Amino acid sequence: MRFLISLVMLLPLCAQPPQEGQKKGPPPMKNLKVLKPEEVLPAMRSFTIALGVNCNFCHVQGDRASDANPKKDIARMMIAMAHDINSKFPDSAGKVYVTCYTCHRGKTEPETAPPPAQ
Numbered sequence: 001m002r003f004l005i006s007l008v009m010l011l012p013l014c015a016q017p018p019q020e021g022q023k024k025g026p027p028p029m030k031n032l033k034v035l036k037p038e039e040v041l042p043a044m045r046s047f048t049i050a051l052g053v054n055c056n057f058c059h060v061q062g063d064r065a066s067d068a069n070p071k072k073d074i075a076r077m078m079i080a081m082a083h084d085i086n087s088k089f090p091d092s093a094g095k096v097y098v099t100c101y102t103c104h105r106g107k108t109e110p111e112t113a114p115p116p117a118q
């Protein structure tokens with residue numbers, strides 16, 4: 001019986017809405033111009049592999065929303081270019097043919113010619 005009374009008394013505490021100051025998950029993403037929120041994390045992970053860089057290559061440390069680093073605008077143009085190329089394939093319905101890795105191969109500057117023959 002004591003357990004039931006304790007449970008009834010504690011129930012209102014559990015049902016209260018979160019108090020102000022408590023976090024409700026990650027903050028909303030800001031300054032998205034090309035990617036959708038659900039595309040951001042997978043895209044950022046793929047960039048680290050495709051270009052062999054970390055976040056601060058394109059982002060300002062401590063302020064991911066800032067446009068102060070010009071490489072961020074270049075990245076946006078490259079994302080748009082890859083989307084455009086992929087959309088022009090006849091059976092493009094969501095398929096991915098071209099990614100950053102297609103040209104960059106783990107380097108910040110894509111090679112424009114094959115390496116010399118050995």
